Amino acid sequence: MTDTATARIDGESIFQTLRSEILSGVHQPGTAIRETSLAQRFGVSRTPVREALSRLQQERLLERVDRGLQVPQVDPQQVIQIYDMRILLEEEAARQAARSRQFPDLMRLEALLQRDRQLQEPDDHTRITTNLEFHAAIWNCAHNPVLTDLLNRLSTHLIHAPRSTLSTGNRWTESLDEHETLVHAIEQQDSDAAARIARQHMETARTLRLQLLRETALQHPLTNHSRR
Numbered sequence: 296m297t298d299t300a301t302a303r304i305d306g307e308s309i310f311q312t313l314r315s316e317i318l319s320g321v322h323q324p325g326t327a328i329r330e331t332s333l334a335q336r337f338g339v340s341r342t343p344v345r346e347a348l349s350r351l352q353q354e355r356l357l358e359r360v361d362r363g364l365q366v367p368q369v370d371p372q373q374v375i376q377i378y379d380m381r382i383l384l385e386e387e388a389a390r391q392a393a394r395s396r397q398f399p400d401l402m403r404l405e406a407l408l409q410r411d412r413q414l415q416e417p418d419d420h421t422r423i424t425t426n427l428e429f430h431a432a433i434w435n436c437a438h439n440p441v442l443t444d445l446l447n448r449l450s451t452h453l454i455h456a457p458r459s460t461l462s463t464g465n466r467w468t469e470s471l472d473e474h475e476t477l478v479h480a481i482e483q484q485d486s487d488a489a490a491r492i493a494r495q496h497m498e499t500a501r502t503l504r505l506q507l508l509r510e511t512a513l514q515h516p517l518t519n520h521s522r523r
Contacts, residue, residue: 306343309333310350317356317366318451319424320459324368328357354451371508378501381449382494385430388446389477389493392436393486400436404478407432411471422461429474433493436481460503470496 313333316322333344348364351357358367392400407429414421427450434443461467473496480489 305337305339306346306350309337309339309343310347312337313347313351314354314356317351318427320420322366324366326366327362328364328366356451371512374504374508375501377449378497378504381446382497382501384442384446384449385433385497386490386494388434388437388439388442389481390486390490391439391442392433393481393484393489395438396436396481396484397438400432401478401482403432404429404436404481408471408474408478411474417467419458419462422467423459426459426461426470433477433481458507460500460507463503463507466499466503469499473499 313322313328322328328348330341330344330348333348334341337344348357352359352364355367357364407425411425411429414425417425430450431443431447434446437443461470473492477489477492477496480492
């Protein structure tokens with residue numbers, strides 16, 4: 296294998312690892328990301344690391360500041376705009392999922408729901424990760440690559456938050472109940488019910504996010520911080 300091919304493989308692996316860590320909250324907003332440290336961590340030269348970091352910048356998962364690269368902090372106004380768009384797209388994805396779902400899709404959804412029900416007091420990181428997996432499975436049920444791509448892109452913009460809305464009060468349990476109701480509507484191919492449930496589900500998340508943003512603003516009045 297050539298050095299170029301090796302670098303490409305290493306760069307892809309580094310990109311996927313860092314992307315997953317940022318999306319799941321391992322690296323919090325404001326965390327500095329340094330080439331040298333990553334090269335040492337992954338045991339590679341700085342070239343594949345630089346390649347991976349460039350791709351993360353393109354996805355807006357990293358931003359350049361005076362001291363280098365860091366995990367960005369999203370403006371609260373932008374967060375709400377993203378929620379508004381995601382509500383519309385999640386509603387449409389659920390509607391299309393009810394119309395287009397196939398048997399393997401239902402098996403996947405039921406398996407994910409059962410897994411999440413069995414979790415015992417999961418931490419914030421686990422709630423974020425498993426919730427993203429469930430929603431991605433809903434999108435896949437629609438068998439609409441364009442819609443899935445749009446939702447994937449939107450979800451990457453909701454990562455820069457202090458914590459997940461799923462860690463607020465009893466929201467985790469309530470969310471799983473809503474997931475179960477949504478799966479049932481999709482299984483019954485009730486597209487209107489599926490769309491309604493998905494919209495209400497995301498509107499609740501938006502309301503909770505607003506609450507968390509207000510709490511953060513009170514705690515840090517001079518800093519704009521903005522995850523479902």
